[in-house]
Amino acid sequence: MNLDRLGEFGLIARLASHIPHRSRRVVKGIGDDCAVYSQPGGNYMVVTADALIESVHFDLNTTTPEQLGWKTVAVNASDVAAMGAIPRFAVLTLGIPKTTKVNFLDRLYKGLGRACEAFGLDLIGGDTVSTPEHWMLSLTMFGETHKKRLFTRQGARPGDAILVTGTVGDSALGLQILQSPGKKWAGSATDRQHLVKRHLEPNARVKEAAKLAKSQWRVTSMIDVSDGLGQDLGHILTASGTGAELWESALPLSKPFEKMCIKNGLEAGELALRGGEDYELLFTLKSEDVKKLLGSFIKYGTPVTQIGEITARQGVTWVRKNGTRQILRKPAGFNHFKEND
Numbered sequence: 263m264n265l266d267r268l269g270e271f272g273l274i275a276r277l278a279s280h281i282p283h284r285s286r287r288v289v290k291g292i293g294d295d296c297a298v299y300s301q302p303g304g305n306y307m308v309v310t311a312d313a314l315i316e317s318v319h320f321d322l323n324t325t326t327p328e329q330l331g332w333k334t335v336a337v338n339a340s341d342v343a344a345m346g347a348i349p350r351f352a353v354l355t356l357g358i359p360k361t362t363k364v365n366f367l368d369r370l371y372k373g374l375g376r377a378c379e380a381f382g383l384d385l386i387g388g389d390t391v392s393t394p395e396h397w398m399l400s401l402t403m404f405g406e407t408h409k410k411r412l413f414t415r416q417g418a419r420p421g422d423a424i425l426v427t428g429t430v431g432d433s434a435l436g437l438q439i440l441q442s443p444g445k446k447w448a449g450s451a452t453d454r455q456h457l458v459k460r461h462l463e464p465n466a467r468v469k470e471a472a473k474l475a476k477s478q479w480r481v482t483s484m485i486d487v488s489d490g491l492g493q494d495l496g497h498i499l500t501a502s503g504t505g506a507e508l509w510e511s512a513l514p515l516s517k518p519f520e521k522m523c524i525k526n527g528l529e530a531g532e533l534a535l536r537g538g539e540d541y542e543l544l545f546t547l548k549s550e551d552v553k554k555l556l557g558s559f560i561k562y563g564t565p566v567t568q569i570g571e572i573t574a575r576q577g578v579t580w581v582r583k584n585g586t587r588q589i590l591r592k593p594a595g596f597n598h599f600k601e602n603d
């Protein structure tokens with residue numbers, strides 16, 4: 263059987279069936295943003311690994327070594343944050359093509375160092391090997407959380423509000439711009455640069471996750487938006503056994519994104535729904551807590567927006583701007599091994 267029949271998530275589920283957990287300290291195994299295990303003292307450790315492969319995840323013609331270093335740390339810190347945890351330590355495995363210059367590695371580590379500082383963690387080890395052709399960076403990150411404030415993909419209940427930090431869609435449009443160097447894009451260069459930067463130097467919502475974890479607000483589930491808003495919401499719904507209503511008119515879109523969509527005839531809502539790599543936090547919350555949380559985040563300076571509601575009815579109802587209701591049968595977003603539709 264070929265891998266495309268299983269897809270990325272089918273493959274992971276199949277692999278998981280071969281390796282049952284032996285330790286009772288495993289709180290969460292395969293299937294969330296991080297694995298979680300309990301510490302003798304009562305706190306939880308979370309662990310995540312994310313690999314970046316040249317030509318799949320990045321293109322050295324369009325990214326600088328500093329940006330690559332930054333992004334490698336940021337995407338993992340985002341997974342740690344998605345559990346409500348604080349990133350602490352990381353180990354990095356590098357697969358380096360033999361033709362690489364030392365200066366490139368110095369610059370890569372400058373970017374890595376900056377991100378470690380920004381997200382408050384230490385790089386404490388790793389491995390270095392050479393590869394025949396392409397770059398590979400595989401980072402494993404460890405974080406900590408209090409056991410009462412672990413947020414997973416499971417726990418969303420009908421009536422809960424769906425919220426997201428920041429804006430969605432920028433990174434996907436930034437990638438489209440990078441991948442079409444010959445295209446004449448309407449709109450300003452500043453807007454284009456903003457979107458491209460969001461793709462190449464994503465932020466991880468580490469501080470915001472810590473704020474949520476410290477609060478009393480009843481967060482019922484959380485994930486980070488890496489594969490696309492629709493697909494990542496789908497992961498919460500599958501894990502929680504619920505459905506959702508998603509409101510197109512409420513999606514938080516940046517001004518540069520909106521302007522570029524209008525000027526270039528792109529469907530902003532569709533792009534924001536399917537686009538990946540925003541690295542924003544997507545979470546569900548008891549509806550009674552929404553007002554207090556939104557008020558507090560306005561003061562904090564990070565936009566948070568309610569974009570829908572969890573429903574008992576399965577599937578995602580995509581409520582379009584014009585009021586029509588569409589049932590999204592398949593979560594839309596990125597999947598290794600499958601053609602993306």
Ligand code: ADP
Nearest residue numbers: 274277291292293294295296297312341488489
């Ligand atoms: P994310 O997009 O949040 O990084 P992934 O979709 O990459 O999450 O992974 C989903 C889950 O599958 C995670 O729990 C991850 O640890 C697990 N996983 C992925 N690949 C493997 C593998 N080869 N072996 C075991 N577990 C895996």
Ligand code: MG
Nearest residue numbers: 295341486488
């Ligand atoms: Mg994730």
